[in-house]
Amino acid sequence: MTDLIPLLASACTLALGTLWLIAPEKVAKYLGVTPQGKLGISEVRATYGGIFVGLGVAALWFQQPEVYAAVGFGWLSSGWVRTVSVFLDQSFDVRNLGGIVIELGIGLALVSEML
DSSP, rough: TTTTHHHHHHHHHHHHHHHHHHOHHHHHHHHHHHOOHHHHHHHHIIIIIIHHHHHHHHEEEEEEHHHHHHHHHHHHHHHHHHHHHHHTOOOOOOOHHEEEEEEEEHHHHHHGGGG
């Protein structure tokens, strides 16, 4: 059962990256990101879509605790920085709070084998 948890978190990483790849403008608008022109859309696809797809595929391909941990630490860092940002930037928004839950949840799921 414990092997299933990081696999599901890896699949979520891949799914979220795929969403950024196929619908960058919709997701960017929902998250309050404003890509400018074609270069901005390309940046969203590459940075958010490409990196997350690559991380998800790597985690699913290798299925090794160290790979899960590396991807998980990325998610955990994102959740931690977003939490700090909520207070520093006073950005108390349900979407930001949801982002914290998702980032920390996926991150913890990925490092769960190490706990």
